[in-house]
Amino acid sequence: MARLSVNLNKVALLRNSRRTGVPDVLHFGRIALDAGAAGLTVHPRPDERHIRGSDVPALAALMHKHRPAIELNIEGYPDPRMQAILEAVTPEQCTFVPDAPDAFTSEEGWHLDAVQMALARPAVAAAKALGCRVVLFIDPDAEVVARVRDAGADGIEIYTGSYADAFRNGHGADALLERIGAAARRAQELGLVVNAGHDLNLRNIPPLMQAVPFLAEASIGHELTADALEMGFAAAVRAYAAALRAA
Numbered sequence: 001m002a003r004l005s006v007n008l009n010k011v012a013l014l015r016n017s018r019r020t021g022v023p024d025v026l027h028f029g030r031i032a033l034d035a036g037a038a039g040l041t042v043h044p045r046p047d048e049r050h051i052r053g054s055d056v057p058a059l060a061a062l063m064h065k066h067r068p069a070i071e072l073n074i075e076g077y078p079d080p081r082m083q084a085i086l087e088a089v090t091p092e093q094c095t096f097v098p099d100a101p102d103a104f105t106s107e108e109g110w111h112l113d114a115v116q117m118a119l120a121r122p123a124v125a126a127a128k129a130l131g132c133r134v135v136l137f138i139d140p141d142a143e144v145v146a147r148v149r150d151a152g153a154d155g156i157e158i159y160t161g162s163y164a165d166a167f168r169n170g171h172g173a174d175a176l177l178e179r180i181g182a183a184a185r186r187a188q189e190l191g192l193v194v195n196a197g198h199d200l201n202l203r204n205i206p207p208l209m210q211a212v213p214f215l216a217e218a219s220i221g222h223e224l225t226a227d228a229l230e231m232g233f234a235a236a237v238r239a240y241a242a243a244l245r246a247a
Contacts, residue, residue: 002209002244005039005073006032006237007197007221008059012042012050025055026062028233033063035237039071039093041219044085053085060089068092073219075137078123086127094132095157095195095219096123109138109159112147124152135195140179145186155193157219158183160208164199173207181211188214199223205243218244 011028029040042051063072071092076082078096098110110116127134135155136148148156158180166172184194193216201223220240228236
């Protein structure tokens with residue numbers, strides 16, 4: 001069964017629109033855990049547009065009694081700031097993304113050409129030395145998967161944003177699912193963990209799970225938070241966890 005890691009970025013984004021501390025990220029982290037989330041995900045960007053650096057140790061402390069069974073996943077660009085965050089809290093999983101600090105959101109994965117490999121290899125080694133499982137965010141491209149292994153990483157997170165967009169628009173989703181499935185199967189052949197994330201929701205998860213029944217984890221925040229506006233946060237967490245378990 002695929003694990004649900006609840007991404008709290010959008011809760012933090014809403015909080016940051018005021019100076020009141022509302023909504024409280026820790027409170028919603030607690031709700032997610034109580035509702036059955038298998039992990040929490042945060043992406044502390046340098047501009048702190050959503051998750052702040054101070055949120056990370058606070059969430060790690062909140063999760064202390066649950067870890068390592070319930071995992072903390074920290075996403076980010078592999079730079080000295082990210083390494084310092086990893087050293088401070090030692091998450092169970094680290095997901096490296098290649099986007100620049102000013103990127104709108106993570107919409108492109110690692111290609112791992114010579115330049116990117118020179119960046120990724122030492123970052124992966126440093127994170128693994130802390131005891132973190134290291135995952136690289138990639139596009140649904142089977143040819144990149146072997147390079148992920150060569151970089152020393154433990155797994156991949158497949159970018160599902162293009163699939164979600166095609167699913168929403170009603171054309172092209174099947175072809176993208178084929179690419180996602182091919183990348184996932186190649187990763188499985190190489191002994192890599194297979195995660196997925198970006199714009200997954202209760203409607204597009206079932207076909208994804210049919211294409212990748214061995215998916216280890218999905219990190220979901222934006223769509224879950226949007227559904228929570230209608231059904232409540234705890235109910236949304238339970239619904240997404242159930243959708244991932246259904247496969």
